[in-house]
Amino acid sequence: MYTARNYVVAASPEEAWELNQKKANAILGGGCWLRLGRRRYDTLIDLSGLSLDEIRLEGDTISLGAMVTLRQVETSPLLRESFGDYFSRCTRHIVGVQFRNCATVGGSVAARFGFSDPVTALLPLGCQVELVKAGRIPLEQYAAMPYDRDVLTHIHIPLPKYGRPVYESVRNTQTDLPVLTCAVAREENGLAAALGGRSGRPSLLRGADRDGLVEQAMKLSYVDNLRAGADYRRHLAKVLLNRACAQLEGGEQL
Amino acid sequence: MKLTLTLNGVRRTDEVAADTTLFSYLRDRGCLSVKCGCETSNCGLCTVWLEGKPVLSCSVPALRAQGKSVTTLEGLQEEAAQFGAYLADEGAEQCGYCSPGFVMNVLSMVRELDNPTDEEIKEYLAGNLCRCTGYQGQLRAIRRYLQEKGGAK
Numbered sequence: 001m002y003t004a005r006n007y008v009v010a011a012s013p014e015e016a017w018e019l020n021q022k023k024a025n026a027i028l029g030g031g032c033w034l035r036l037g038r039r040r041y042d043t044l045i046d047l048s049g050l051s052l053d054e055i056r057l058e059g060d061t062i063s064l065g066a067m068v069t070l071r072q073v074e075t076s077p078l079l080r081e082s083f084g085d086y087f088s089r090c091t092r093h094i095v096g097v098q099f100r101n102c103a104t105v106g107g108s109v110a111a112r113f114g115f116s117d118p119v120t121a122l123l124p125l126g127c128q129v130e131l132v133k134a135g136r137i138p139l140e141q142y143a144a145m146p147y148d149r150d151v152l153t154h155i156h157i158p159l160p161k162y163g164r165p166v167y168e169s170v171r172n173t174q175t176d177l178p179v180l181t182c183a184v185a186r187e188e189n190g191l192a193a194a195l196g197g198r199s200g201r202p203s204l205l206r207g208a209d210r211d212g213l214v215e216q217a218m219k220l221s222y223v224d225n226l227r228a229g230a231d232y233r234r235h236l237a238k239v240l241l242n243r244a245c246a247q248l249e250g251g252e253q254l
Numbered sequence: 255m256k257l258t259l260t261l262n263g264v265r266r267t268d269e270v271a272a273d274t275t276l277f278s279y280l281r282d283r284g285c286l287s288v289k290c291g292c293e294t295s296n297c298g299l300c301t302v303w304l305e306g307k308p309v310l311s312c313s314v315p316a317l318r319a320q321g322k323s324v325t326t327l328e329g330l331q332e333e334a335a336q337f338g339a340y341l342a343d344e345g346a347e348q349c350g351y352c353s354p355g356f357v358m359n360v361l362s363m364v365r366e367l368d369n370p371t372d373e374e375i376k377e378y379l380a381g382n383l384c385r386c387t388g389y390q391g392q393l394r395a396i397r398r399y400l401q402e403k404g405g406a407k
Contacts, residue, residue, distance in 0.1 A: 001273075007315065009320070030313065032310065035313050043272075048318060071307075093380075096296075096379075096380050097308055097380075098359065099296070175296070
């Protein structure tokens with residue numbers, strides 16, 4: 001468990017940014033991950049006073065505030081209307097309802113966890129993230145950037161133009177971290193796919209078709225750890241990409 | 255730091271440290287049903303309601319409950335005893351260690367889901383770990399509870 005000397009509910013995004021420039025301070029998302037560490041913080045910065053807990057339709061984009069919980073993402077009628085069960089599929093196996101009522105989408109995205117279901121799901125959708133200083137940048141770029149002290153406030157998800165994306169994942173047991181995560185979406189000129197749970201942060205792949213994606217996926221590195229071996233993960237990548245693409249191509253369930 | 259909230263229907267103000275979890279705050283205020291079972295934000299034993307929604311009190315900073323309502327098993331005694339009787343009838347109370355968090359989440363599920371199927375029940379309660387049963391007794395108890403309350407498929 002962490003310790004902290006101060007707790008500040010930021011009055012503005014700029015105040016949160018100012019406070020976050022000090023390395024001894026930290027932004028508090030849902031607190032689920034932070035509590036697993038033993039760091040000593042000077043000030044915990046709470047964003048919950050900034051109305052960042054809303055999911056809104058803005059033109060042809062759905063905007064998620066950084067403090068939207070994973071349970072909100074899972075159950076949002078707005079997201080369901082445009083994406084079907086995509087966002088429910090990428091959140092429903094994350095620990096339990098109580099955990100998902102705490103954990104925030106901003107926490108997941110800012111941390112860029114390698115095993116993250118939400119990051120995997122958001123990557124192929126052409127999303128942008130909004131940061132206090134850097135402004136709006138593509139999630140694809142943010143996902144690969146080194147960690148810095150900027151503050152994530154929103155995630156902007158374009159409505160799907162080329163059909164609904166598909167999400168697949170494998171867990172050894174219910175509520176555990178995933179062994180592999182996979183999301184595939186159609187783009188103007190082909191397919192975009194993300195694979196997580198591999199090694200390091202989730203990766204974004206692009207290809208003209210299913211075979212192109214699988215070929216690239218086979219070249220990625222996969223980690224050996226207590227949940228699965230690298231060869232098994234590589235095999236799963238192929239299986240999940242094939243399943244997801246088959247569903248994209250016409251509802252075929254493999 | 256000053257924390258004002260409504261705990262089990264009673265508004266109160268206390269001094270808390272910046273890093274106090276909601277779990278520690280509640281235990282220190284005599285809500286001994288709330289326990290920390292895993293230290294990894296996983297087992298669901300510390301479940302309480304924050305603004306009516308089940309959360310892991312081990313992960314929520316106490317100061318995030320500022321101005322909000324918190325409900326623990328102590329605030330739901332009649333309803334908890336009613337459901338607890340169904341658990342006992344099915345032999346599902348076993349050691350009882352996980353029961354407080356489990357009962358809190360079942361009572362939350364009853365409010366949130368309309369006529370849940372077995373699959374929906376299992377999914378809603380996946381975040382409550384029981385160390386000594388195979389969950390079958392709990393599932394039987396929930397089905398009977400829902401049936402007699404008029405809300406099961």
